[in-house]
Amino acid sequence: MFENTLDCYAHSNHLKSTNTYFKVLFAILTMLVSLISTSPVVPLIIAFFMSFLIIFKAKISWKFYLKFFLFPFSFGLLTFVFMAIFFGVGTHVLELGIFNLAVTADGFNLGFLVFARMLGGFTCLAFLALTTPMTELFSVLKLVKIPKIVLELAMLMYRYIFVFLDEAINMYHAQETRLGYSSLKKSLKSMGMLGSNLFIRTWLKGEQAYIAMESRCYDGSMRTMREPESIKSMGTHNLALLILFEVSLITGVYITANFKIF
C-alpha cells in the first residue's frame, strides 16, 4: 500500500559520508550524458555502472534494489514493445502474424533507444536517491539559488511527510481490520474518510506548528546550520576522476552515435 520510502537507505548506505557535491554532480552529469546519447550503448553502460555502484559500493541490499528496479524495467520493456510494433514506417523485420502487425526496424531502434535511456536515467536517479539524504540535498539546492521560501516550504514538507505517512498507515490498518476495503464501494468510502481525516489533521498540525514556531521566536525565516563541507572540499582527485569519467562517456556517445541493431 504505502511504498517504503528510500529515505532510510539514503541515511544508512556506505557512500553516505562521501562529499555531497561530488555525488550530486556525478549523478546529474551522468544523467545528462545518458539523456543526450543517440545510441543505446552508452545509457546501458551507465545503467550497469550505476547499478554496480549502488549494490557494491553503497551496499544497498540487492534484493531491495532488484524490487525497486523492476517497476521502471517492466514499464520500459512495455514501452519498447509498444514502440517496436506501432512506431515504425520502415521495413518489417518480424511479422507477428496477428492483426497484420509487424516489428519494424526504425520502430525497434527507437524503442530500444528510449528503453536504454530510461534505464540509464533511472539508475542515476536511484543512485542520487539511495546515497544522498534529503537534508544534505537541501544545502546543494541552497547553493544553486533556489528561492528561500521554496526551500523552507520543502524542508517543512519533508518533515511532515513522515508524520502524515505514519498517521495514514495507522488509519489504513484500522480500517482494513474492520473490513473497510472489502469491496469497491467500501474502499472508496474508507479512502475518502481517510483522506478527509488526514486533511483536517494536517490543517490542525499546521496551525499548531505555527504556534510552536512563533513561541520560539519565529520571525518569518528559518535558519539552519550550514553544512561544513563545500564544493571545494571535494578534492582535486575526485574532480579529476569525475571529469575523466564524463569525458570518456561523451566520447563513447560520439563514437557510437550511429550504432543501430537493425
Place this chain on the structure above:
Amino acid sequence: MHIMEGFLPWQWCVFWYALALPVIAYGVIRIKKVADKHPESKPVLAVVGAFMFVLSSLKLPSVTGSCSHPTGNGLGAVIFGPVVVSVLCVIVLVFQALLLGHGGLTTLGANTFSMGIIGPLAAWLVYKGWQKAGWSILPGIFLAAFFADLLTYATTAIQLSLAFPIPTFDSAILKFMTIYAYTQLPLAVAEGILTVVIFDYIMKLRPDVLETLKVIKPKNEMKTMKEPVKEAI
C-alpha cells in the same frame, strides 16, 4: 501519470522546463507575498504539500483492476487556487522522484506542466464556473477533479506524441490517447468520486476551514454567530 526519467528527448525536456518556469516563478512570488503578509500561512502550506504527497501514495481502487495513485491536484486547486498548488506540486514531484523513484528530474518540467499547471487550472476553472452558476457544490467538485485528471492525461499524451511524432503527430496522439482512454478514464472517475467523498467529510466535520479559505460560502446563521465573537475579541 508521471513521465519516467529519460523518456523524453533532451530538446523536449528543455522546452517543457522553459514553459513551466515562468508559471512557477509567478507562483513563488505570490506565495512569498502571502507568507510575508500572513506568516502563519507558511506552515499550513507546507503541511498541505505533505498531504498531497501522502494522498498520492494511496492506491486508488479502480474498476479495471489496475491500480494507480490519485494526484490530489484537483482537490488542492479547488481549495487553494491553481497558482499556489503549482508550486507545491513541483516540490511534491521532486520528493516523489527522490523518495519513491516516481517520475524524474529531467522530465520534471514536463510533469510539472501537466500535473502542476494544466490539471489544477482546469479544476479551478471548472469549480469557479460551477460556483458562479450557483449549482450545488458536490457535483462541481466531482467535475473539477475529473477534468483535472483528464486534462493531465491529455497533456501527457500530447507531450509524448510531440516527442515521438511517428509517423505523424496525429497518429501518434491517437495511439497514446487510446491507451490512456482505456487505463486512465476509470481512474479519473475514481479520483472524482474520492475527491467528492473527502470534500463531503470535510464539509461535515470542519466547514470552518473551508470557509476561511473561501471555498464555500459561509452559512448565514454561522455568520451571525461569528460576527459578535469577532467583535468581542
